[in-house]
Structure formats: structure tokens, C-alpha cells
Amino acid sequence: MTDTTAIEVQQLRFGWKPDQPVLQIEHLHIPKGQQVFLRGASGSGKSTLLNLLGGLMSPQQGQIQLLDQLLNTRSQRFRDRFRADHIGVLFQQFNLLPYLNLIDNVTLPCRFSSLRRQRAGNPEAAAESLLQALGLQSFVEHPVKTAELSIGQQQRVAAARALIGQPEILLADEPTSALDSDSRDQFLTLLSQQCQQHQTTLVFVSHDLSLSHHFDRVIDLSEINHKGAV
Amino acid sequence: MLMLALRSLWNRRGTAALTLLTIAISVLLLTGVDKLRQDARQGFFNTVSGTDLIVGARSGSLPLLLYSVFNIGQPTNNIRWSSYQQIAEHDQVAWSIPITLGDSHRGFRVVGTTEDYFKHYRFGQQQPLQFSQGQAFDDLFDVVIGAEVARALKYELGDRVVIAHGLGPGSFANHDDKPFQVSGILQPTGTPVDRNLLISLSAWEAIHLDWRAGTRIPGLNVSKDEAREMDLTPKQITAFLLGLESRISTFHLQRAINNFRAEPLQAILPGVALQELWQVMSIAERTLLIISACVVFAGFTGMLGMLLTSLNERRRELAVLRAVGASPLRIVALLLFEAMLLTFLGILLGMLLLTLLTLGIQDWLALEYGIFLSNPGWPTGTQWWLLGAVQCAGLITGLIPAWRAYRYTLADGLTPRL
Structure with missing residues (x-):
């Protein structure tokens, strides 16, 4: 089973203050390649869970296993390296560094991870083909400044960045919340296509249930989170 | 990483240039006063020799x-x-x-x-x-x-x-x-x-x-x-x-x-009289040095202000870097590097200004005031010391925003609070 596990969470407890847990998850298993929609109202601890899964924070109790690594017992340094190598991240907004051009923005993870650089082969070429696959062909041919892109286009560039070098896991924190409904569906179609193609495990966090039809599985955070119900 | 720091700084070149100028001017003042002091002293004690x-x-x-x-x-x-x-x-x-x-x-x-x-x-x-x-x-x-x-x-x-x-x-x-x-x-x-x-x-x-x-x-x-x-x-x-x-x-x-x-x-006795005269002048000399040290302080306060202000705007940038795998220490290194680079460039620019200024006012100073500035050249003993002190001050100034950035990145994780 372990070689097919992307994410395995057990007996997880996390709170900003010890007596007020924000998250309390008995068990969560996500197999490799699955595209999961994680629904939760704002303030329900979605972002905290993503930070825990991304290795930016440590739980007070419990285990977090990503791929074949138990992350919660490892050092901050190891988790940062692991994230660089195996995890792509998509934010709600402002994903791009305004002082880098599109290609440099997309190849950014390859600067921090030699593994992803290797997998990408030629990072610039990989970035171009990803941008093309995400419908940004015209910007490859006629480069523009990062700030001149629309929000929808920026999010697609960010998706290309999250996908370059084929990380096994992609964590997305409401990347469509700033988009209108047409470009939202277009973006999600492209994203899930790419994830399918690269066998990427996608954890997509949002409060908007109308998007759930794009995903293999829908998890409601309030159902798996037993905070306060000790 | 180096390239990222440079590009990021270039993106903020307007404010960075102003900071650079402040530091350069304070370096100019500090080394200029020191040069004036050294040269005046040199010229002073070299004026007569062999006369009893x-x-x-x-x-x-x-x-x-x-x-x-x-x-x-x-x-x-x-x-x-x-x-x-x-x-x-x-x-x-x-x-x-x-x-x-x-x-x-x-x-x-x-x-x-x-x-x-x-x-x-x-x-x-x-x-x-x-x-x-x-x-x-x-x-x-x-x-x-x-x-x-x-x-x-x-x-x-x-x-x-x-x-x-x-x-x-x-x-x-x-x-x-x-x-x-x-x-x-x-x-x-x-x-x-x-x-x-x-x-x-x-x-x-x-x-x-x-x-x-x-x-x-x-x-x-x-x-x-x-x-x-x-x-x-x-x-x-x-x-x-x-x-x-x-x-x-x-x-x-x-x-x-x-x-x-x-x-x-x-x-x-010329030696004794020179010494007496120098005593009088050294008060002015020391005052000048203290004033220029204050200007350096003001310069770095300016840099600190600029770095801290930009840090607020850059929380997103730092979160992106964290997301793609930059460790908190790397973020600290990034900010320290920026402060050190600004200081270093400030020192270079300051020394360049000093050279130009020396060449420019050498004659006028000699004609009007009888102060002979030696030709500009590589920094001498005390100047190296002063420049080293300025660079250290830059490092110390850089530590403050670096520490703030470190705390931000740990607290923000992937979700910068804005």
C-alpha cells in the first residue's frame, strides 16, 4: 500500500494554543494520482491543513506521511527540501514574482530543487511546453511583462510553475477564487488534465462546492475534523 | 538565489537608488573628513623639518x-x-x-x-x-x-x-x-x-x-x-x-x-609649536568626525526604513519563495545579502564621489585655504577601518529586517496575512 500512498494523516492534532485545537483529524488517506476536492468554510482550518501538509508547520501530535516519508519527525530543513522536490503550490492570488519574466517564474522551482531540474530536462523548454499546454502559447511567442497578465493568465502561469519538474503532489489554496466562472471552469479543466497526464496528486482546497465535479473525490473538512469533539 | 536578490532589488530600484545615495553620501562625508584630517596633519607636520x-x-x-x-x-x-x-x-x-x-x-x-x-x-x-x-x-x-x-x-x-x-x-x-x-x-x-x-x-x-x-x-x-x-x-x-x-x-x-x-x-621650537597648534585643531577635527558618524547613522536609519517598508510589500514574494522550497535561512540570507550589497555599493559610490570631489576641489582648497589634499588613491589604514565599520553597520542594519522576515515566513507559511 505504501508505494501508492500520496498522503497519509493519522491522529493529527494542531492548535495555535494547546487547549484550542484547530485541527483534529483521525485519519486521511489520499492515494497517488487522485484529484481531491477538500471543501471547507473559511476559518475552518483549510489553510492550516495545507501548511501542515506542505511541511511549513509541525503538528503537536500525530503523523503526516507524504509519499514514503514521515514528515512530522523530520527537521525543518528536510521538510523545505522535500517540499522543493515533491510539492507544487498554488496560491489564491499573487503567485508570480513581478521582477521575473514568465519563463523565469515557471522555472523558479528548478532553482531550488535539482531533482525537479533533472526531471524537467531543459527547464526553459519544459516551461514553454507547459505554458503552451495551459493555453498561453501567444505569450511564449511574444513575451510580456508579468504584471501585464490578467489574473486568470497569472494563475495559469502559476499552475505551470507548480507542475514543472513533475512534483508528485500539488497543493492548491483556492486558486480560482479571484476568477470569473467561465475562466474558473477553463482553468480547472486545464489543471486536472495536466495532473492526470503527469500522475500528480491534487489537493484542491475551496469553499465553492460548484467546482467539485472536476474532481475524483470530495472531502468535507468538517466531516473529518473532530476538533472540540474529544 | 543571487540572481533573484539582484532582480528583486532592481525591481525596487527607485527606492534602492535613494538608499544607495544616502549611504554613499554618508561614506563620502566620513572618509572625506578623515582624508581632510590626515592630509591636514600630514601637510602640517611636514611643513618644516630640520629647522631647530x-x-x-x-x-x-x-x-x-x-x-x-x-x-x-x-x-x-x-x-x-x-x-x-x-x-x-x-x-x-x-x-x-x-x-x-x-x-x-x-x-x-x-x-x-x-x-x-x-x-x-x-x-x-x-x-x-x-x-x-x-x-x-x-x-x-x-x-x-x-x-x-x-x-x-x-x-x-x-x-x-x-x-x-x-x-x-x-x-x-x-x-x-x-x-x-x-x-x-x-x-x-x-x-x-x-x-x-x-x-x-x-x-x-x-x-x-x-x-x-x-x-x-x-x-x-x-x-x-x-x-x-x-x-x-x-x-x-x-x-x-x-x-x-x-x-x-x-x-x-x-x-x-x-x-x-x-x-x-x-x-x-617648530616641533613643539606644531604640536600645540595641532591640539587646537584636533578639537574641530574630532567634532567633524563625530558629525560624519552621525550622518552615517542617519544613512543607515534610512536604509532600515526602506528595507522594513519593502518587507511589508514583499511578504507575498517571500511566501512564493517559501512555497517553492526556500528555507527560512535562505530568506534571511536574501535580506542580509540585499543590505550588504546596498552598503557595499554605497561604499563604492561614496569612494568614487570622494575621488571626484578631491580632484574637483583640490586646487580651490589649496588656493583658498592652503589645505593640500593628497591625490585620491586606494584607501589607507584608517579608511579601511572606517569602511569596514560602515560595512559592519550595514550588516547589523540588515539583521533587523532579516529577523522580521524570518518571523513572517514562519508565521505566514503559505498564506501571507495581508
């Missing part, structure tokens, strides 16, 4: 030193020629250089003296005066000019020089009936000698034959040729420098001169 006693009319030791050596201030009184002769013939006196002051040429002082000036005057490390062109006085109306005079007034050998009566550039009474000819140009010494015009005591006497109490005597016109026929033994001089046979007799002779019967004289 300076003798003038009784006043204070500082005024005597200032007018006889530094071309500053007015002589209070003259000495009789007979007194000078009497002392110069003393057993212990190896050589003597008489000096007469009071006239000028286009702002530069004219010194009446003898051939002994070129033979015995020493500056710096016992260096003698040397001619870059020409020679000492041959004709009565020959003048030898210092390097700075020649350079500033573009004088060459054989040029005609009219000496003005009195000091200061505003003098209207000229000795235009008895022009001089440049017979020699001295090599630069970096001392006030560079700004002197030297004529013989006889010539001094000759141009003042028909003058009394600062004005021409009406109706009396002694021509150049008539003057040559007259008795040109000087009656008075302003001061004289003495070199002794043995240093041991310095104090003995000093006491003898101070107790001179015929008129009130004063003999001073």
Missing part, C-alpha cells in the same frame, strides 16, 4: 609659527637686520634663513629671503627644495615661484611678475615700476612653499626704496637701473629660521634669544 628654531618679534609662539611657515596671519613686528646678523654669527648656528613678508602677487605671498633658503630649507623627511625648471636668483629682479603658483597662474620661466604691495588679492598698490622675471620654478612639496614667490632681500629693498608707510613717496621715483646702483642692504626682516651645529644647544640658544637685549625677540 624660528625667531621673530615677540608675540606668541602660534602667531609666529603661522605667519613664518604657514602663510597665515600678519606679522606683528619686524626685526632689525643687525639683530639677525648678530644671532646668525653665533658659534652654535650652522645656517640661517632670513624671511621678509608683507607683499603678495595675485593672492600668493611674496617672501624675501636669500640663497640660503634653497640651500637649507627642509620639509617632510628632511627633503631639500629642488627646481623643476630654472635656478635661484641670478639678476636682482629675479623671482622663484612655488609649484602651485606656477600651476595656478600658468607661469613659465621668463614671465613678467608685478608684485603688489601688501597682502591679500584686493591690493591696488603695485610695484609696477619694477617688474620681476621668473628665474626658477620649484618642484611641488605639498607644503605652503608651493604657494610662495621668493625674491632676494636686496630686491625687496629695491622695490621699497621709494615707499614709506604703505604708500609711494610722491615725487620720488627710483628706476630699476638706479636701484641697482644703490645700497640694498636690508634694514629689517620679519623672521628667520635657524639650524644649529648641535641639537643640544637648542634650549641654550632659545633662552639667549628670548633674553636678547637690543630688542624683544622670541625663539620657538
Whole structure:
């Protein structure tokens, strides 16, 4: 089973203050390649869970296993390296560094991870083909400044960045919340296509249930989170 | 990572340039004051060497030193020629250089003296005066000019020089009936000698034959040729420098001169007087240094402000870097590097400005204030120390935003709070 596990969470407890847990998850298993929609109202601890899964924070109790690594017992340094190598991240907004051009923005993870650089082969070429696959062909041919892109286009560039070098896991924190409904569906179609193609495990966090039809599985955070119900 | 830091900084080049300028100006001020201090000190203690006693009319030791050596201030009184002769013939006196002051040429002082000036005057490390062109006085109306005079007034050998009566550039009474000819140009010494015009005591006497109490005597016109026929033994001089046979007799002779019967004289030891004068100046010097240290402080406060303000705008940028795998330590390194780079570039720019400024005001400073700046070059001992201190201050300043960024990245994780 372990070689097919992307994410395995057990007996997880996390709170900003010890007596007020924000998250309390008995068990969560996500197999490799699955595209999961994680629904939760704002303030329900979605972002905290993503930070825990991304290795930016440590739980007070419990285990977090990503791929074949138990992350919660490892050092901050190891988790940062692991994230660089195996995890792509998509934010709600402002994903791009305004002082880098599109290609440099997309190849950014390859600067921090030699593994992803290797997998990408030629990072610039990989970035171009990803941008093309995400419908940004015209910007490859006629480069523009990062700030001149629309929000929808920026999010697609960010998706290309999250996908370059084929990380096994992609964590997305409401990347469509700033988009209108047409470009939202277009973006999600492209994203899930790419994830399918690269066998990427996608954890997509949002409060908007109308998007759930794009995903293999829908998890409601309030159902798996037993905070306060000790 | 380096490239990221540079691109990020370039993206904020407007504010960064201002910060750079602030640091550069504070570095300029700090090193400039230090340079001024060093050069003034250098020029100061190098002005006279090998002279055992300076003798003038009784006043204070500082005024005597200032007018006889530094071309500053007015002589209070003259000495009789007979007194000078009497002392110069003393057993212990190896050589003597008489000096007469009071006239000028286009702002530069004219010194009446003898051939002994070129033979015995020493500056710096016992260096003698040397001619870059020409020679000492041959004709009565020959003048030898210092390097700075020649350079500033573009004088060459054989040029005609009219000496003005009195000091200061505003003098209207000229000795235009008895022009001089440049017979020699001295090599630069970096001392006030560079700004002197030297004529013989006889010539001094000759141009003042028909003058009394600062004005021409009406109706009396002694021509150049008539003057040559007259008795040109000087009656008075302003001061004289003495070199002794043995240093041991310095104090003995000093006491003898101070107790001179015929008129009130004063003999001073140049080294002691220089030291005294430097004490007075070092207060100003230290004040300047403190002020420039304050400017450096202000410069870094500005940089701190800029870094902290930009940090708020950059929380997203830092979160993106964290997301793609940058460790918190790397973020700290990024911010420290930025502060160090700004400081370093500020230092470079400051030194460049110092070089340009030195080249620009060197002449003016020498002409107007008699301060000789050495040519710009690589930083010297204390300057390295100062620059090192500035770089360290940059590092310390950088630590504050770096620490804030570290805390932000840990607290924000993937979700920058904005």
C-alpha cells in the first residue's frame, strides 16, 4: 500500500494554543494520482491543513506521511527540501514574482530543487511546453511583462510553475477564487488534465462546492475534523 | 538565489537608488573628513623639518609659527637686520634663513629671503627644495615661484611678475615700476612653499626704496637701473629660521634669544609649536568626525526604513519563495545579502564621489585655504577601518529586517496575512 500512498494523516492534532485545537483529524488517506476536492468554510482550518501538509508547520501530535516519508519527525530543513522536490503550490492570488519574466517564474522551482531540474530536462523548454499546454502559447511567442497578465493568465502561469519538474503532489489554496466562472471552469479543466497526464496528486482546497465535479473525490473538512469533539 | 536578490532589488530600484545615495553620501562625508584630517596633519607636520628654531618679534609662539611657515596671519613686528646678523654669527648656528613678508602677487605671498633658503630649507623627511625648471636668483629682479603658483597662474620661466604691495588679492598698490622675471620654478612639496614667490632681500629693498608707510613717496621715483646702483642692504626682516651645529644647544640658544637685549625677540621650537597648534585643531577635527558618524547613522536609519517598508510589500514574494522550497535561512540570507550589497555599493559610490570631489576641489582648497589634499588613491589604514565599520553597520542594519522576515515566513507559511 505504501508505494501508492500520496498522503497519509493519522491522529493529527494542531492548535495555535494547546487547549484550542484547530485541527483534529483521525485519519486521511489520499492515494497517488487522485484529484481531491477538500471543501471547507473559511476559518475552518483549510489553510492550516495545507501548511501542515506542505511541511511549513509541525503538528503537536500525530503523523503526516507524504509519499514514503514521515514528515512530522523530520527537521525543518528536510521538510523545505522535500517540499522543493515533491510539492507544487498554488496560491489564491499573487503567485508570480513581478521582477521575473514568465519563463523565469515557471522555472523558479528548478532553482531550488535539482531533482525537479533533472526531471524537467531543459527547464526553459519544459516551461514553454507547459505554458503552451495551459493555453498561453501567444505569450511564449511574444513575451510580456508579468504584471501585464490578467489574473486568470497569472494563475495559469502559476499552475505551470507548480507542475514543472513533475512534483508528485500539488497543493492548491483556492486558486480560482479571484476568477470569473467561465475562466474558473477553463482553468480547472486545464489543471486536472495536466495532473492526470503527469500522475500528480491534487489537493484542491475551496469553499465553492460548484467546482467539485472536476474532481475524483470530495472531502468535507468538517466531516473529518473532530476538533472540540474529544 | 543571487540572481533573484539582484532582480528583486532592481525591481525596487527607485527606492534602492535613494538608499544607495544616502549611504554613499554618508561614506563620502566620513572618509572625506578623515582624508581632510590626515592630509591636514600630514601637510602640517611636514611643513618644516630640520629647522631647530624660528625667531621673530615677540608675540606668541602660534602667531609666529603661522605667519613664518604657514602663510597665515600678519606679522606683528619686524626685526632689525643687525639683530639677525648678530644671532646668525653665533658659534652654535650652522645656517640661517632670513624671511621678509608683507607683499603678495595675485593672492600668493611674496617672501624675501636669500640663497640660503634653497640651500637649507627642509620639509617632510628632511627633503631639500629642488627646481623643476630654472635656478635661484641670478639678476636682482629675479623671482622663484612655488609649484602651485606656477600651476595656478600658468607661469613659465621668463614671465613678467608685478608684485603688489601688501597682502591679500584686493591690493591696488603695485610695484609696477619694477617688474620681476621668473628665474626658477620649484618642484611641488605639498607644503605652503608651493604657494610662495621668493625674491632676494636686496630686491625687496629695491622695490621699497621709494615707499614709506604703505604708500609711494610722491615725487620720488627710483628706476630699476638706479636701484641697482644703490645700497640694498636690508634694514629689517620679519623672521628667520635657524639650524644649529648641535641639537643640544637648542634650549641654550632659545633662552639667549628670548633674553636678547637690543630688542624683544622670541625663539620657538617648530616641533613643539606644531604640536600645540595641532591640539587646537584636533578639537574641530574630532567634532567633524563625530558629525560624519552621525550622518552615517542617519544613512543607515534610512536604509532600515526602506528595507522594513519593502518587507511589508514583499511578504507575498517571500511566501512564493517559501512555497517553492526556500528555507527560512535562505530568506534571511536574501535580506542580509540585499543590505550588504546596498552598503557595499554605497561604499563604492561614496569612494568614487570622494575621488571626484578631491580632484574637483583640490586646487580651490589649496588656493583658498592652503589645505593640500593628497591625490585620491586606494584607501589607507584608517579608511579601511572606517569602511569596514560602515560595512559592519550595514550588516547589523540588515539583521533587523532579516529577523522580521524570518518571523513572517514562519508565521505566514503559505498564506501571507495581508
